[in-house]
Amino acid sequence: xxxxxxxxxxxxxEKGKDVELRCDPISGxxxxxxxxxxxxxxxxxxxxxxxxxAPDKSGLPSDRFSAERTGGxxxxxxxxxxxxxxxxVYLCAxxxxxxxxxxxxxxxPGTRLTVx
Amino acid sequence: KQEVxxxxxxxxxxxxxxxxxxxxxxxxxxxxxxWFRQDPGKGLTSLLLIQSSQRExxxxxLNASLDKxxxxxxxxxxxxxxxxxxxxxxxxxxxxxxxGKLTFGQGTIxxxxx
Numbered sequence: 533x534x535x536x537x538x539x540x541x542x543x544x545x546e547k548g549k550d551v552e553l554r555c556d557p558i559s560g561x562x563x564x565x566x567x568x569x570x571x572x573x574x575x576x577x578x579x580x581x582x583x584x585x586a587p588d589k590s591g592l593p594s595d596r597f598s599a600e601r602t603g604g605x606x607x608x609x610x611x612x613x614x615x616x617x618x619x620x621v622y623l624c625a626x627x628x629x630x631x632x633x634x635x636x637x638x639x640x641p642g643t644r645l646t647v648x
Numbered sequence: 649k650q651e652v653x654x655x656x657x658x659x660x661x662x663x664x665x666x667x668x669x670x671x672x673x674x675x676x677x678x679x680x681x682x683w684f685r686q687d688p689g690k691g692l693t694s695l696l697l698i699q700s701s702q703r704e705x706x707x708x709x710l711n712a713s714l715d716k717x718x719x720x721x722x723x724x725x726x727x728x729x730x731x732x733x734x735x736x737x738x739x740x741x742x743x744x745x746x747x748g749k750l751t752f753g754q755g756t757i758x759x760x761x762x
Contacts, residue, residue, distance in 0.1 A: 565748075567750075574752055574754045575737065575739075575752040576752075580748065580749055623691060623692070629748075633699050634699060636682070636697055637694070639692040639694075640691050641689075
């Protein structure tokens with residue numbers, strides 16, 4: 533079946549603009565995660581959704597970052613007033629959310645964000 | 649705070665060699681540990697998942713071990729091939745109320761030359 537998809541694959545924006553990144557998880561997966569991968573920081577957790585709720589937002593770096601999930605499926609990560617330090621690859625992952633000990637996260641190809 | 653360290657940061661070997669990648673973590677209260685592979689410009693592919701109660705997992709030429717008490721894991725790759733060239737990432741899923749988020753190491757960049 534289809535894996536996790538993300539769009540756009542690449543996004544170039546100017547400092548100060550808002551951007552939206554989209555994630556389509558594997559059908560039926562209730563858990564959805566956003567991570568950020570940058571050269572200096574490696575791969576970092578941003579936010580976790582279970583269904584449409586986000587019980588863990590602890591990784592969001594500032595209030596310029598927000599995310600939502602609708603219909604227990606598609607999620608959008610929004611970055612307002614982008615800064616150059618926001619440049620990174622944003623990865624989305626989904627999992628069945630059934631058994632935390634064996635629940636494998638499946639990753640999308642990522643969105644490469646470049647802030648000029 | 650959980651911290652994950654991978655050694656070495658980069659490794660270059662000739663084809664056919666057996667090799668070991670190392671991963672260590674500071675908090676042993678984990679649900680599981682996963683090894684991922686990342687090819688340039690691509691997402692992550694899960695290779696092996698070891699539950700906290702397990703000691704090792706095998707898939708083809710890959711074998712991963714876990715020593716939770718000492719906070720260590722190794723990924724053994726047998727008879728390496730040029731197609732194995734990629735970045736290998738280790739990640740732990742913390743216990744408690746972490747909701748399953750993964751904490752990643754910085755990765756090991758592996759190059760297997762013909």
